[in-house]
Amino acid sequence: MMPCICTTCGVQYAAQTQKPEYCTVCCDDRQYVNWQGQTWTTLAQMQQYYRNNIQEVEPNVYQIQTTPRFAIGQKAHLIQTAAGNVLWDCVTLLDQETIEKINQLGGIAAIAISHPHYFATMVNWSQAFGGVPVYLHALDKEWVMQPDSSLHFWEGARKPLLDYNLQLIKCGGHFPGASVLYWPNGADGKGVLFSGDTIQVAMDRQSVSFMYSYPNLIPLNKPSILGIQEAVAKVSFDRIYGAFEAHIPENARQALDKSITRYLHIYE
Template identity: 55%
Template sequence: MLSICTTCGVQYDAAAQPPAHCPVCEDDRQYVNPTGQSWTTLEQVSRHHRNIFEKVAPDLYAIYTTPSFAIGQRAHLLITPGGNILWDCITNLDATTIDIINHLGGIKAIAISHPHYFSTIVEWSHAFNHAPVYVHALDAQWLGRHDPVIRLWEGAAQPLWDGIKLVLCGGHFPGANILHWPGGHNGRGVMLAGDVVQVSPDRKTVSFMYSYPNLVPLPEKDILHIQAVLQPLGYEAIYGAFGRNITAGGQQAVDFSIRRYLRIYE
């Protein structure tokens, strides 16, 4: 049995019985459901849920599940000349989803921003020719399912192709990272941010948290590190994990938001 935590949506290694614990939920960035730990399977999820594909920009699709499952995040499928990239992941994977993605050119690689979106990454990889799944080595301890398709990368950045790279930010998790797509938005650049950089409801600012559900902010040193990492990148648009995007002035929005955040520590 390949058990999936109903609260975070992460799938665990095969076992006769579900695990006794979900380390992702027991981490203080997340939470165990107050009614108790519970488990499901991909077959059960796919029976009651469907995935939506939304074209949010040229060569960029958001993929999300209805009704919402677990954390409710969105994955993004980036279409590039060198091959398609699935940025972050959702739990539900069914035949319709596989067919649509194959019609869009398949998936060459999967890249994950942090452990809350590990979901069913091995299932997705196996469905698309065992595409490599890029996870920062600093977050390896939270992997629920282990498989040779997992590529643990180290250091400050992981180049992919067409100028695209993963950039380590830290903060939300030790290995938390964003995807920088310099050719996106007519060459003005795109950041796929997950919630390592969380787009705010006003779509004009962003925020940064150690824990979103538990409302724990990041310390000043982490914000300063994120500022230093993001400043050299060029990007006009930011696409977040929950359907909130900034489509103009993204870099200015981040710069302003960091200055606003740091005023708390003055």
């Protein structure tokens, strides 16, 4: 039987003789089970109805998003560097058109995932580009539903990638191992933070938010927000690309600092 994909969260499970009874990721209180009950699809079925839009958002950065919207509307980014390209986060759909387009852009040398809601079909992505390493924080290992030799579990606070011009930073909060990707050469050398929804860009594009669960509206506690603040305290950046539609094009550091102050004021 082909590996099953949960239609609500987009995470793929290892091949089994029958469909899983439920999605472990969606049963967690950070996510939710489909109101109509648990439903599954496969990558082959998805390839019939969905496609990926790959769009350049600034020099050497491409956004990858599936249309029509699937699961939680995941978005990935491809960052081009002299040492090779990094795929940050993962969308579930992978098809030949996507593979060919990314190969035209230089392929993928490494994959890094912010947190379990973006595990998606990360094993397929790795295999499609030669079995490249997929970097996940070890604190989120329990959420891997499709084990594979390509998965590398890093530990600690930071992990340099490729030529060390890219760096993973563990922030915690949304998940114990929730991480962001720091690219100091981005934004014309002013620095870019790819934040997933560990640091969620708000729709005003002038502030960010911190939540334990976004769909269930469970706020993040004060110690976790302080942990995120400390994790990125010494990082210089002017732009943030978030998990979904919005990004902060400039003055992102100021927006982050202001948002943290606002949150901490609420907890006083």
